[in-house]
Amino acid sequence: MIGEILWATSGDEAPLWLLAAGPAGAVATYWSLYRYYRNTDKSHAYERDTLISAQPVQGHREKVRHISRTRDSDIDGDNSSNHRERVQRLE
Amino acid sequence: MTQDATPPGEARAPRESPFDGPPLSLEEELAAARADPEPGPDIDTVNESLADGLNRCPKCGSTDVRLRGSTEMLVCLFCRHQWQEARVEEEFGLGVGIDDLEGTVVAGGAEEISGDDDVITMTCGGCGADVVVDTAHAMNARCHWCRHTLNVNQRTPNGAVPDAVLPFRLTRDEAVEKIRAFASKRRLFAHPRFKKEFVPENVLGVYLPYLVIDARAEAAYVGQGEVQTRRWTEKQGDNTVTYYAADVYRVDRSVAFTVDDLTVEGAADRADFGAGTTNNIVNTILPFDTKNAVKWNSSYLVGFTSEKRDLDVADLQPVLEDQLLSIGRSQVHDTLAEFDRGVRWEAEKVDVRGSRWVSMYLPVWLYSYYQENTRMLHYIAVNARTGETMGSVPVSQPRLIAAALTVGTVLEGIAGWILVATA
Ligand SMILES: [Zn+2]
Numbered sequence: 451m452i453g454e455i456l457w458a459t460s461g462d463e464a465p466l467w468l469l470a471a472g473p474a475g476a477v478a479t480y481w482s483l484y485r486y487y488r489n490t491d492k493s494h495a496y497e498r499d500t501l502i503s504a505q506p507v508q509g510h511r512e513k514v515r516h517i518s519r520t521r522d523s524d525i526d527g528d529n530s531s532n533h534r535e536r537v538q539r540l541e
Numbered sequence: 542m543t544q545d546a547t548p549p550g551e552a553r554a555p556r557e558s559p560f561d562g563p564p565l566s567l568e569e570e571l572a573a574a575r576a577d578p579e580p581g582p583d584i585d586t587v588n589e590s591l592a593d594g595l596n597r598c599p600k601c602g603s604t605d606v607r608l609r610g611s612t613e614m615l616v617c618l619f620c621r622h623q624w625q626e627a628r629v630e631e632e633f634g635l636g637v638g639i640d641d642l643e644g645t646v647v648a649g650g651a652e653e654i655s656g657d658d659d660v661i662t663m664t665c666g667g668c669g670a671d672v673v674v675d676t677a678h679a680m681n682a683r684c685h686w687c688r689h690t691l692n693v694n695q696r697t698p699n700g701a702v703p704d705a706v707l708p709f710r711l712t713r714d715e716a717v718e719k720i721r722a723f724a725s726k727r728r729l730f731a732h733p734r735f736k737k738e739f740v741p742e743n744v745l746g747v748y749l750p751y752l753v754i755d756a757r758a759e760a761a762y763v764g765q766g767e768v769q770t771r772r773w774t775e776k777q778g779d780n781t782v783t784y785y786a787a788d789v790y791r792v793d794r795s796v797a798f799t800v801d802d803l804t805v806e807g808a809a810d811r812a813d814f815g816a817g818t819t820n821n822i823v824n825t826i827l828p829f830d831t832k833n834a835v836k837w838n839s840s841y842l843v844g845f846t847s848e849k850r851d852l853d854v855a856d857l858q859p860v861l862e863d864q865l866l867s868i869g870r871s872q873v874h875d876t877l878a879e880f881d882r883g884v885r886w887e888a889e890k891v892d893v894r895g896s897r898w899v900s901m902y903l904p905v906w907l908y909s910y911y912q913e914n915t916r917m918l919h920y921i922a923v924n925a926r927t928g929e930t931m932g933s934v935p936v937s938q939p940r941l942i943a944a945a946l947t948v949g950t951v952l953e954g955i956a957g958w959i960l961v962a963t964a
């Protein structure tokens with residue numbers, strides 16, 4: 451982490467956001483240690499560690515609109531990897 | 542016919558003794574036929590050889606039987622004969638037919654738990670004494686007169702007896718080592734009181750109740766996905782800003798799949814994964830090799846404690862659906878690669894075409910520690926089949942904060958130094 455900061459700033463003038471390094475590092479240290487001790491984020495990965503046999507996935511896509519200019523580098527609310535976040539249930 | 546002779550309340554009595562009592566009228570027969578039949582278990586898992594409530598050694602008849610951990614076999618302490626109950630996988634055909642499951646199939650031991658008393662009285666088959674067994678905490682008791690082990694083997698009406706049990710494989714010493722190793726990697730910031738009171742030898746072998754589910758399902762998902770079509774930068778004053786253009790698609794996916802031996806907590810206390818609990822610890826040591834579970838015989842429980850199931854199939858349907866939805870999502874995940882700006886699922890559904898439920902006791906070595914100042918129960922749990930170990934160690938907040946501040950101060954110092962040096 452320190453190496454990255456040094457590398458990132460080994461140019462001209464260092465940007466002021468460097469001052470955030472202290473608080474950010476403190477919070478990150480706290481949470482990673484806390485997680486290592488308490489493991490509050492762990493659970494059984496049943497999506498992977500269960501015997502699952504799936505048929506081929508079916509699906510379609512249909513273009514609905516075009517975004518011609520945005521500063522967002524990705525879609526809002528991407529939950530495609532967050533398999534356990536439940537969304538509206540269709541009946 | 543003798544219509545008035547049989548009060549309506551007795552119309553169902555013939556279920557138990559069909560050839561006793563006066564014959565029913567046609568109306569009563571029809572009413573009885575139309576009435577919802579008591580749903581019996583779809584898979585009858587009663588271990589008939591234990592019908593008298595005593596676990597006898599098949600060789601010498603002694604009831605002094607217990608699990609021999611290193612071999613997973615039952616051993617008769619009288620004649621040293623060793624044996625094992627049949628694996629339920631083959632005995633009840635649990636591994637097969639998941640593709641054809643229809644409706645909800647429930648094994649005998651997974652039937653509804655009734656609200657009856659946990660405490661049952663058993664008559665000792667050895668000497669006739671009455672012995673009380675508290676099924677909330679134990680599935681067996683020893684007759685204090687003749688030392689027979691009395692077991693809750695018959696299907697008690699409160700549904701306390703599971704269909705199957707997975708015997709302990711890891712020995713107590715192995716569990717103690719795992720727990721010690723886990724904790725000693727987490728010493729520096731552990732709560733001082735925990736460090737002082739940590740005695741891994743206090744580990745307990747516990748059979749925890751689970752429902753093991755085979756299911757056949759179809760899941761469907763609808764959402765939006767975006768594909769980047771262009772990326773460029775523009776100068777704005779001193780900075781360059783990156784802009785994107787993208788096509789937005791409506792995306793839908795569906796997948797049919799089966800799961801074999803999905804395992805969910807059968808006790809409400811363990812199934813609550815709220816932030817104020819450490820239940821996720823025990824959940825994390827799943828999965829077990831449930832294929833090796835054997836027919837229920839409470840001799841496997843001698844020397845261990847057990848917890849009783851209090852969640853029924855109906856209570857756990859939402860949990861099953863939830864897990865099936867997650868599994869389906871992970872199955873369709875690989876088909877989303879073209880949407881390089883990501884996919885946002887907005888709606889989903891699952892049709893559970895069929896499910897089969899079996900209740901099992903699974904073996905866990907449990908070291909528990911009650912942290913008084915936060916009133917939190919911490920565990921270090923060891924899967925007594927695979928050895929997988931997970932735990933929650935109480936932290937010393939002051940030390941943790943001190944460490945965080947130290948790191949923060951060092952980083953801030955470096956940052957300040959860079960700013961000054963490059964200014
Ligand atoms: Zn014997």
Ligand SMILES: [Zn+2]
Pocket residue numbers: 665666667668669670684685686687688689
């Ligand atoms: Zn007795």
